Amino acid sequence: MHERKLPATLRFMLAARRSELLGLEDLAQTCALVARISQLVHALQKERGYSNLFLSSAAAHLRPQLDSLSATAADLEQEVRTALEQMDPNGLGAPDKTRLFTRIAHALHHLDELPGLRRRIRERLISAQDATATLIRLIGGLLAVIFEAADSAVDPDITRCLVTLFNFMQGKELAGQERALGVTGFASGYFDPQQLERLSHLQECQERSFSTFCRFASPAAAAQWQVLCASSSNLQACRLREIARSTHAGARLDPQLGELWFELHTQRIDLMQGIESHLEQELLHCCQQGMQRIRRELHSHRRVLENLSDMHNSAEQIRLFSVHSSGLDSPPEDGLSGNLARSTLDLLQHQSQRLQAMQDELRTTRQALEERKLVERAKQLLMRQQGHSESEAYAWLRQTAMNQGLRLEEVAQRLLNLATAAELQPLAGHRH
């Protein structure tokens, strides 16, 4: 039956379901991109680790391994770029992608700098610290794409998968930064107070990310995380953290410990990579399942509506043949007759309730993203206005939260509100 023949009510009910399917198909494409980005991030983290090692020592024997890691990352970058080409941003049908596309442009901008950075690393024209900082920014830009994908996803299950993956990747990225910082510290034989503060900041933020991950993780992923936590490389890596913390200018270490640190933290991060792959698979699986479910529902929905419409048409036929019966006997001359109207209404109410439940679930999950964004923005504000370093800004927020018996997010929110009020002040004055 051609859909145009369906009454407008039923047509819009179908259109609503189809819109849901379109949204999910679109989301599935974004998730496929996210999975590729996740792999690229892992490759870049490995490359960063070796670049750091390469620049920190004069060890020329690291070069072949570094080249191989760069080649892997470059291949994965090409895959991401191909996937981006396929997203066809120039095509129609892409409203509401403004934030996602802006993040992608940002990430691409940083990726454009990669070949130049690699050349400078090999020619030792850049310090380990600067190279690391550049790669941290680059990876941060890629993570921001995943954050935005999570923040704009409309399906609660997929949003949950994306929030889980994002938080895990964030934790793993902080683990990578911790590894890099450790390499620098051990190479010089001790950690100065600033390095120690940064080290504990990285560890604390890691814990925060992984605890959010655990809150949303599937039982399977959570179990894998437990295995990692109990692994000997993790336990030994933690022991080396203790050793690092006990150093100072007067208590130096054998720089050789740096290689052990690197080795153990690399093992730890490689275990994380296993979980990350699992999360990518869960995400893609969730998209597939969601689309299958909606396609099935759309199919049965269409049949129900067509049946309703057939009943409606035959009711009209009957009415045509009973022009002589009294007005009181015949069904109302319009709309769907009683039973049909009721079935339609039932379907509509069921759909509305389902949508409301989805909205509620979505809000709960997005809350975790919203809170992260608040803390990030409050940190930026403190860094910009008070000249704090990132770890100082975070420490200030944490201390204030403890003093005032508030959650970190609440302190961040209040700080941002104050800043907004302060910005609006001159405007308000101007109006008088």
Added chain:
Amino acid sequence: MHERKLPATLRFMLAARRSELLGLEDLAQTCALVARISQLVHALQKERGYSNLFLSSAAAHLRPQLDSLSATAADLEQEVRTALEQMDPNGLGAPDKTRLFTRIAHALHHLDELPGLRRRIRERLISAQDATATLIRLIGGLLAVIFEAADSAVDPDITRCLVTLFNFMQGKELAGQERALGVTGFASGYFDPQQLERLSHLQECQERSFSTFCRFASPAAAAQWQVLCASSSNLQACRLREIARSTHAGARLDPQLGELWFELHTQRIDLMQGIESHLEQELLHCCQQGMQRIRRELHSHRRVLENLSDMHNSAEQIRLFSVHSSGLDSPPEDGLSGNLARSTLDLLQHQSQRLQAMQDELRTTRQALEERKLVERAKQLLMRQQGHSESEAYAWLRQTAMNQGLRLEEVAQRLLNLATAAELQPLAGHRH
């Protein structure tokens, strides 16, 4: 210059702006529909008023006027249906419309019942109360479409216009319900306690709606509202409210006062209609301005990016001609050179900040919708679970808020949280 030749970074920057434009064009279409729905609602309110009058009295002379009002409403309904046809829900490019389309299907379902209802009214086969209740549901369904349009709009200015219009229409609808209730009360010579409770509920909710309207209204709309409040028909209508409040079974009124009540409240509502038209115009104007602004920005953005790209290409040309210069002299072999990279980054950061500011503004405005939704849902819950009437449910919420020193929305939120927790309880038990 063909866009394909732009570097991917710049292409996504453009795509982000174009996505914004597409989203706005789509929103403008929804707003055009909203304006038509607003006019239909007004016509239906008038028709409801006269239907009520027609059914409450034996006055046959009201029939021609009623027929003419029905014809006007039917014409406007046809315009809404035509606009809906043009929305082409079967076409592609409509993800994320699930909620809007579901609301539209709901509204259409109620509209389908209209001709039957009109017949029953003319044949006096339905009571004034039932006819009014049916039309209240129908208008409620149409208002829900506007609510959903406001809740899914992505532009803060347009969202503000939609929130303003929605709240004003809601207030006007409650004014219409108050008028209908008054007609019934005056016709029987007095208001029983239940009617009095409902009357004060309608007045209180009206005030709430208009106060939200005032919070978001433009200075011009707010000024019109002040004029209405000071108008003699409004002041006299308020005086009749006092009189209604003082009646009981032992203190009856001249039923003729009902016609004055109807007349004054009709004048009051007609004045509201003037403001409503103004709000529709503001909404459409806001859409036009937004699209013009983005088209202009997109145009200049494209030129800036093309210039950047030209500079990039000529930098490459220079590099081609200087293959013999040392590696140290030449710019990095990749990405955009220093200046270009900086301009690109500036543009990107500007765009990100703008999007963040828009998000913040959007959140503030949507808060008003979110709060209304919370109160609505809490009321529904109390009506379903405690068997309260709507005004009893509202009174309970208000009283609880006063007792606990909380805002109405906070009480609603806590109540809904409790209900969710209670629903989850059996599930949690089941898992053990």
